[in-house]
Amino acid sequence: MPPPDVPVPPALEVRGLWKKFGDKIAVAGIDLVVPVGSFYGLVGPNGAGKTTTLSMATGLLRPDYGQVMVRGRDLWADPVGVKALLGVLPDGVKLFDRLTGAQLITYAGLLRGMDRETVAARTSDLLVTLDLAADADTLVVDYSAGMSKKIALACALVHAPRLLVLDEPFEAVDPISAANIRDILTAYARSGGTVIVSSHVMDLVQRVCDHVAVIAAGHVLVAGPVDEVRAGETLEDRFVELVGGRSNGEGLAWLRTSSDSS
Amino acid sequence: MVAHLVRLKLRLLANGLRRSAWQVVGLVVAALYGFGAVTGALTGLVVLSTQDAEFIRTVLVLAGGLLVLGWWVLPVLAFGVDETLDPARFATFSIRRRPLLTGLALAGVVGVPGVTTALVALTTTVTWRQHPVAVPFALVGAVLALATCVVGARATTTLLAPLVTRRRFREVVAAVVILPLFLLGPIFSVLAHGIASAQDMWPQIARAAGWTPFGAPWALAADAADGQWVAAGLKVVISLATLAALVAAWSWGLDATLVRGSGRGRTRTRTRGLGFFGRVPATPTGAVAARCLTYWTRDSRYAIGVAIVPLVPVMLWFGFHGGAAMLAAGPLVAYMMGWTISADIAYDGTSFWMHVAAPIRGRVDRAGRVAAAGLVGLPVVTVMTLLSVAVAGRWDAAAPILGLSLGLLTSALGVASVVSARVVYQVPHVGESPFSSKQGGSTASLVSQTLGGLVLVALVLPEVALGIAAVVTGSALLGVLALVVGVGLGTTLLVVGVRLGGDLYDRRAPQLLATLVSFT
Numbered sequence: 001m002p003p004p005d006v007p008v009p010p011a012l013e014v015r016g017l018w019k020k021f022g023d024k025i026a027v028a029g030i031d032l033v034v035p036v037g038s039f040y041g042l043v044g045p046n047g048a049g050k051t052t053t054l055s056m057a058t059g060l061l062r063p064d065y066g067q068v069m070v071r072g073r074d075l076w077a078d079p080v081g082v083k084a085l086l087g088v089l090p091d092g093v094k095l096f097d098r099l100t101g102a103q104l105i106t107y108a109g110l111l112r113g114m115d116r117e118t119v120a121a122r123t124s125d126l127l128v129t130l131d132l133a134a135d136a137d138t139l140v141v142d143y144s145a146g147m148s149k150k151i152a153l154a155c156a157l158v159h160a161p162r163l164l165v166l167d168e169p170f171e172a173v174d175p176i177s178a179a180n181i182r183d184i185l186t187a188y189a190r191s192g193g194t195v196i197v198s199s200h201v202m203d204l205v206q207r208v209c210d211h212v213a214v215i216a217a218g219h220v221l222v223a224g225p226v227d228e229v230r231a232g233e234t235l236e237d238r239f240v241e242l243v244g245g246r247s248n249g250e251g252l253a254w255l256r257t258s259s260d261s262s
Numbered sequence: 263m264v265a266h267l268v269r270l271k272l273r274l275l276a277n278g279l280r281r282s283a284w285q286v287v288g289l290v291v292a293a294l295y296g297f298g299a300v301t302g303a304l305t306g307l308v309v310l311s312t313q314d315a316e317f318i319r320t321v322l323v324l325a326g327g328l329l330v331l332g333w334w335v336l337p338v339l340a341f342g343v344d345e346t347l348d349p350a351r352f353a354t355f356s357i358r359r360r361p362l363l364t365g366l367a368l369a370g371v372v373g374v375p376g377v378t379t380a381l382v383a384l385t386t387t388v389t390w391r392q393h394p395v396a397v398p399f400a401l402v403g404a405v406l407a408l409a410t411c412v413v414g415a416r417a418t419t420t421l422l423a424p425l426v427t428r429r430r431f432r433e434v435v436a437a438v439v440i441l442p443l444f445l446l447g448p449i450f451s452v453l454a455h456g457i458a459s460a461q462d463m464w465p466q467i468a469r470a471a472g473w474t475p476f477g478a479p480w481a482l483a484a485d486a487a488d489g490q491w492v493a494a495g496l497k498v499v500i501s502l503a504t505l506a507a508l509v510a511a512w513s514w515g516l517d518a519t520l521v522r523g524s525g526r527g528r529t530r531t532r533t534r535g536l537g538f539f540g541r542v543p544a545t546p547t548g549a550v551a552a553r554c555l556t557y558w559t560r561d562s563r564y565a566i567g568v569a570i571v572p573l574v575p576v577m578l579w580f581g582f583h584g585g586a587a588m589l590a591a592g593p594l595v596a597y598m599m600g601w602t603i604s605a606d607i608a609y610d611g612t613s614f615w616m617h618v619a620a621p622i623r624g625r626v627d628r629a630g631r632v633a634a635a636g637l638v639g640l641p642v643v644t645v646m647t648l649l650s651v652a653v654a655g656r657w658d659a660a661a662p663i664l665g666l667s668l669g670l671l672t673s674a675l676g677v678a679s680v681v682s683a684r685v686v687y688q689v690p691h692v693g694e695s696p697f698s699s700k701q702g703g704s705t706a707s708l709v710s711q712t713l714g715g716l717v718l719v720a721l722v723l724p725e726v727a728l729g730i731a732a733v734v735t736g737s738a739l740l741g742v743l744a745l746v747v748g749v750g751l752g753t754t755l756l757v758v759g760v761r762l763g764g765d766l767y768d769r770r771a772p773q774l775l776a777t778l779v780s781f782t
């Protein structure tokens with residue numbers, strides 16, 4: 001434990017982040033503080049700016065305004081130095097899918113300057129843990145959506161980063177693999193690593209995350225420890241309350257009378 | 263339902279145009295091109311009407327037969343299946359078979375190729391104006407021909423869809439189709455020779471072709487003009503039978519599609535071990551090089567760059583009948599192989615994020631890509647240069663030509679390293695046909711390729727001039743000088759290009775990735 005008078009810089013601190021695509025403002029002044037060792041959930045409706053925020057926080061997209069600090073170091077001032085601390089799983093992008101699964105993890109490891117023996121050992125560990133060992137020599141283009149997610153996660157983990165930023169890591173992943181991934185990430189956060197995940201699944205965020213931020217229309221609506229944010233309700237109810245837009249369930253009356261006429 | 267499907271096609275066309283201005287430009291260009299082709303064809307058809315019946319028959323049956331063949335084959339080979347109205351998308355709707363087929367067939371006429379073909383087919387009635395009795399038959403033939411074209415295209419694409427959607431098939435076709443394209447020159451010179459000597463044969467060939475499914479609808483009017491009523495009747499039967507067979511085949515294929523859904527054919531490729539990743543130095547640069555080398559062997563867009571290398575001397579041989587022109591083979595191949603990486607980041611597509619997310623400097627990325635291209639290019643260029651020198655019997659020119667080749671290879675790699683860090687544009691995705699062009703990508707690619715090419719030409723001018731002077735004069739001193747200058751200047755340009763390109767990459771990599779993401 002560091003002495004209390006020396007403040008530990010947060011794993012990730014985002015200040016006043018803005019991004020505009022053409023006329024559309026995707027992110028409108030987002031501030032986030034992610035403490036070291038936390039398992040941080042980012043939730044929000046479709047198009048809220050989650051992916052844009054995470055891209056800017058990991059050096060994949062240059063913000064129009066704002067600052068990204070990783071453990072007190074400015075990402076956009078020293079991209080090469082700070083990116084070494086990050087493990088990234090972006091959403092909606094492709095992989096180098098003409099490589100086999102084993103080659104892709106090796107590539108990620110070597111790109112980050114690791115030596116060959118370490119990369120080889122961790123590659124086989126990751127393949128076994130993520131249940132991909134049987135497909136290690138299959139081209140990634142022939143993987144299913146869930147397998148592609150898992151191999152991308154392996155690429156984000158191979159260099160043992162200090163901060164993991166995962167965009168929709170559980171999407172399309174089968175329940176058993178999802179449980180395994182959850183265990184890995186929880187253990188990682190407990191040992192001092194920091195995880196940020198974005199997700200649509202409130203239930204999952206409520207169960208695995210200790211902190212959460214609700215984002216809508218490019219703004220942070222509320223952020224903090226999960227129990228504070230949900231204030232006694234379930235996270236899902238609280239989310240609906242914050243974001244709004246729930247229809248009252250009275251519509252589509254005709255759907256309830258099943259008609260046999262056609 | 264039929265009207266629905268035709269309206270849907272029109273709506274899709276209109277919505278596509280609303281998405282971007284470039285789509286409008288694309289349609290206008292396609293329409294102008296189609297309009298030009300139509301004007302030419304229509305004029306030809308009207309002029310043709312002044313000729314005698316035998317000549318009209320020969321031209322119409324052969325050209326028309328090729329048109330039908332094109333409709334049947336080209337969508338499968340070159341353009342891929344028209345997916346705007348992919349039958350698999352109607353799998354969840356309960357649409358009866360007959361209206362679905364009629365609607366899809368009529369929708370197939372909507373669009374530049376369909377309208378063009380319809381206009382051309384209908385104008386054949388004008389061609390027969392000297393033979394009034396043939397005109398109604400020409401009209402019937404035109405409708406039959408158009409139906410054969412459209413339904414035939416639907417039938418072949420639907421039947422072959424399970425095969426075409428298979429990755430391996432598309433890659434093989436992509437690689438195979440280019441070879442005849444590059445040999446067009448030689449093929450034409452042989453063909454022209456053959457046409458000249460076999461001129462008397464064409465009418466017989468046309469008569470025979472008139473009995474095939476491709477020629478029958480076009481030969482109908484000609485038989486009527488000759489008063490061969492039985493032959494004309496038989497050709498109507500042939501056309502209708504063809505059409506019936508096509509509809510049956512299409513319907514059967516559609517059944518299979520609707521039941522199977524769009525589940526893509528899966529072929530699994532396995533390779534043991536790490537391949538190039540086990541052999542390169544375990545550094546970030548080595549890793550980039552290994553990844554690029556793997557793509558040179560597994561990605562048809564790169565593989566084509568290597569596949570056309572043997573064709574260069576063949577084209578020179580046919581174009582200039584051998585001799586000293588063969589000496590250009592080495593430098594030409596060097597330029598082509600070096601320039602291959604000028605769109606490297608565009609070829610990566612959104613997978614490029616792995617490089618952006620990694621803590622690497624631009625020079626690492628640039629150097630890795632250059633190393634891969636160099637490892638492929640260096641032996642190829644050296645062998646090609648020495649072979650061409652041997653074939654031309656000019657061993658005295660070996661030194662300057664080798665200098666020129668190596669200089670061009672390294673210079674092109676250097677300039678390409680800067681260009682590919684500056685612009686990305688839409689290219690065919692990995693696994694797509696390398697010929698499928700992307701809407702809106704052509705202008706950016708044209709500008710960057712032209713500018714980059716001009717810069718490259720200006721930079722290599724000294725070594726080219728020196729090399730040519732050495733070959734022409736045969737001076738040994740100039741030859742050695744050309745070798746030294748070529749290698750020296752090329753290496754310098756390569757180093758400078760990697761550095762400049764690397765600095766550019768450091769500033770622009772996130773923007774490049776954002777642009778690539780916006781393409782998807």
